[in-house]
Amino acid sequence: MKKYSLVIHGGAGTLVKGLMTPQKEEQYKAALNEALEKGYAVLEKDGNAMDAVETAVKHLEDSPLFNAGRGSVFTNDGTHEMDAAIMDGKTLDAGAVSLITGIKNPISLARDIMEKTDHVFLAGEGAMRFAKSLGYTLETPEYFYDEHRYQQWQNIKDSDKFQLDHSMKKEGKFGTVGAVACDKNRNIAAATSTGGMTNKRWGRVGDSPMIGAGNYANNKTCAVSCTGSGEYFIRGVAAYDVSCLMEYKGMTVEEAASEVINKRVLEIGGDGGLIAVDSEGNIAMPFNTEGMYRAFKTSEGKKEIGIYRE
Numbered sequence: 001m002k003k004y005s006l007v008i009h010g011g012a013g014t015l016v017k018g019l020m021t022p023q024k025e026e027q028y029k030a031a032l033n034e035a036l037e038k039g040y041a042v043l044e045k046d047g048n049a050m051d052a053v054e055t056a057v058k059h060l061e062d063s064p065l066f067n068a069g070r071g072s073v074f075t076n077d078g079t080h081e082m083d084a085a086i087m088d089g090k091t092l093d094a095g096a097v098s099l100i101t102g103i104k105n106p107i108s109l110a111r112d113i114m115e116k117t118d119h120v121f122l123a124g125e126g127a128m129r130f131a132k133s134l135g136y137t138l139e140t141p142e143y144f145y146d147e148h149r150y151q152q153w154q155n156i157k158d159s160d161k162f163q164l165d166h167s168m169k170k171e172g173k174f175g176t177v178g179a180v181a182c183d184k185n186r187n188i189a190a191a192t193s194t195g196g197m198t199n200k201r202w203g204r205v206g207d208s209p210m211i212g213a214g215n216y217a218n219n220k221t222c223a224v225s226c227t228g229s230g231e232y233f234i235r236g237v238a239a240y241d242v243s244c245l246m247e248y249k250g251m252t253v254e255e256a257a258s259e260v261i262n263k264r265v266l267e268i269g270g271d272g273g274l275i276a277v278d279s280e281g282n283i284a285m286p287f288n289t290e291g292m293y294r295a296f297k298t299s300e301g302k303k304e305i306g307i308y309r310e
């Protein structure tokens with residue numbers, strides 16, 4: 001039987017053992033487990049990689065624990081601006097959306113852009129108009145309100161600082177979310193969704209919705225979803241770089257992913273991690289931070305949910 005697998009992440013950052021209560025840890029693991037199982041069930045029932053990654057990411061977006069969808073961080077204006085991207089490794093079709101507000105599941109909107117327009121990337125007001133034309137309804141600001149994230153924003157809102165959600169050395173909520181999958185037909189896909197950085201302004205866009213930077217999929221090589229200091233992942237064209245190292249240098253998915261995270265992104269000052277899968281179902285989950293919320297399950301019966309560096 002052909003191997004299939006799903007990997008998800010909920011963000012990388014200063015996740016040091018002992019900073020979080022055991023109860024909080026359990027909550028994160030339970031949320032990761034639920035998203036993993038929902039996405040994996042799609043693969044198990046002969047579903048395709050695109051449906052599996054969208055399903056998993058939607059679940060993570062619906063959880064207030066992660067910095068995406070419902071749990072998105074506050075911008076400098078006190079709003080939530082979300083970014084997302086999805087890519088199909090079989091066709092190289094991609095959809096991306098940026099600077100949207102009020103949408104419950106940005107990843108589904110990204111997929112609609114891919115499937116229902118001739119475009120790849122819609123942003124801001126125009127993306128909102130497109131969403132409304134498809135009948136998307138808007139959630140109220142209360143849906144996205146979270147006391148902890150509000151305090152994160154209050155602490156820095158009168159400064160020029162903007163901050164990675166996951167770079168605070170205290171118990172907190174971390175994380176952009178993402179999923180990569182390889183299905184039974186050896187097709188692969190990647191999806192990434194985020195609220196970006198606390199106190200961001202001027203329409204700041206990170207790596208997550210940029211094809212090749214925070215998200216990429218190509219059946220010839222791999223599917224990748226990144227998390228971390230977006231500016232560096234953009235400059236390093238991180239996700240595509242993993243693919244290039246495999247295609248041009250013949251590296252395995254593990255070697256290429258590690259080279260990008262532990263060397264190339266690190267060398268230019270970027271911190272974070274990524275998840276990747278190739279079209280044989282092999283996976284990689286490197287990170288150069290203290291921790292990364294992550295989980296995977298393969299048809300060979302392997303399953304793991306992790307937060308810290310083991």
Ligand code: ASP
Pocket residue numbers: 011012067164165166175176194195196197205206207208214226227228229230231
């Ligand atoms: N990469 C995301 C961004 O820069 C943030 C994150 O991964 O948490 O918007």
